[in-house]
Amino acid sequence: KAGVTQTPRYLIKTRGQQVTLSCSPISGHRSVSWYQQTPGQGLQFLFEYFSETQRNKGNFPGRFSGRQFSNSRSEMNVSTLELGDSALYLCASSLEGGTNEKLFFGSGTQLSVL
Amino acid sequence: AQSVTQLDSHVSVSEGTPVLLRCNYSSSYSPSLFWYVQHPNKGLQLLLKYTSAATLVKGINGFEAEFKKSETSFHLTKPSAHMSDAAEYFCVVSSSGGSYIPTFGRGTSLIVHP
Numbered sequence: 001k002a003g004v005t006q007t008p009r010y011l012i013k014t015r016g017q018q019v020t021l022s023c024s025p026i027s028g029h030r031s032v033s034w035y036q037q038t039p040g041q042g043l044q045f046l047f048e049y050f051s052e053t054q055r056n057k058g059n060f061p062g063r064f065s066g067r068q069f070s071n072s073r074s075e076m077n078v079s080t081l082e083l084g085d086s087a088l089y090l091c092a093s094s095l096e097g098g099t100n101e102k103l104f105f106g107s108g109t110q111l112s113v114l
Numbered sequence: 115a116q117s118v119t120q121l122d123s124h125v126s127v128s129e130g131t132p133v134l135l136r137c138n139y140s141s142s143y144s145p146s147l148f149w150y151v152q153h154p155n156k157g158l159q160l161l162l163k164y165t166s167a168a169t170l171v172k173g174i175n176g177f178e179a180e181f182k183k184s185e186t187s188f189h190l191t192k193p194s195a196h197m198s199d200a201a202e203y204f205c206v207v208s209s210s211g212g213s214y215i216p217t218f219g220r221g222t223s224l225i226v227h228p
Contacts, residue, residue, distance in 0.1 A: 004157070035218075043204065043218035056214050090157055099208040100146040100165040103216075105157030 002026065004093050006106035014114050018079040021109045023091035025072050029104070031055075031097030032074040034066060037088040037108070046089075049074055050097050078111075086113045116141040118207045120219035128227045133192040135222045137205035140186060147188045148206040149179055152221075158204060164188060175199070200226045 005024040013019050025032050033048040033056075045058040049068035066076040072093070078085055088110050092103040121136040139145060146165045150158040162173025169181045179190045188205060205219040 033216075042220045045215050045217075048214065058215060092158075097214060099214050099216075100163065102148075102160045102163065103150075103158070105150075105159070107155070107157045 004091060004104050004106035006089075006091055006109050008109060009107065010110045010112075012112045012114065013081050015081055015083060017081050018077065019081060019111060021076045021078075021089055021091075021111075023074045023076070023093075023106060025074070025091075025093030026104055029093035029095055030072055031094045031101075032068055032072060033092050033094075033097070033103070034074070034076050035090045035092070036060075037090060038086075043090075046076070048097055055097065081113045083113050085111065087111060116143075116145065116207050116209050116217050118205050118217050118219040120203075120205050120222050122222050123220065124223045124225065126225040126227065127195045129197055130194050133190070133195045133199065133224065135190040135203050135205075135224065137188045137190065137219060138186055139188060139205070139207045141207055141209045143209040146208050147179075147181060148208075148216075149173065149177070149188075149190050150204045150206060152202045152204065154201075161190070161203075195224075195226050197226050197228065200224055 007022045031050045034046040037043045048056040052068045063079045068074045088108045090108045092105045094101040118139045148163045149161040152158045162171045164171050164181045172178045177192050202221045208216040
């Protein structure tokens with residue numbers, strides 16, 4: 001079974017631009033969640049999608065958005081990039097997104113904002 | 115509300131000696147607790163999880179953790195460290211009540227000396 005796939009692996013953008021990251025979950029998984037990892041703030045939850053609906057949201061500004069398609073693939077978009085958005089963005093999938101479910105993580109997209 | 119505190123940012127051990135990574139949590143509801151490991155340039159991988167079945171939880175690669183409600187702790191241990199255990203370890207709490215938002219500890223970097 002293929003794991004969680006995130007593309008691209010690396011991305012370099014400049015301030016003010018926007019960026020779209022992609023995540024393909026494990027086949028059969030309906031929940032996809034996104035996380036931002038930085039040395040200063042650690043790992044922080046962005047949002048979770050289930051059956052094409054955003055079900056939970058972390059404490060991030062509206063510049064961070066996402067969506068999920070009918071095949072459970074998910075995209076995350078960040079508009080008007082700031083230097084502080086430089087981070088490793090991880091997505092994870094699980095069967096139903098229950099609180100006691102194991103999360104399967106992708107290798108992440110390393111975003112650098114110049 | 116929930117939170118998790120990993121008491122050590124770095125732990126250094128010699129190969130073949132025991133490993134102890136400490137985690138304290140707080141949760142308003144019955145918690146689910148997890149330990150994940152992250153090797154460089156990789157996503158997170160589940161080591162083990164506690165979901166109220168047994169207080170001593172065995173995971174992969176010889177790791178185990180004990181849930182102690184009275185101490186609100188979920189420390190990770192391994193009898194004998196291996197060089198391949200060198201990585202970043204994250205303690206995670208999620209709760210059955212309210213919305214599903216996992217909270218990650220800041221991580222403990224395990225260094226294994228030959």
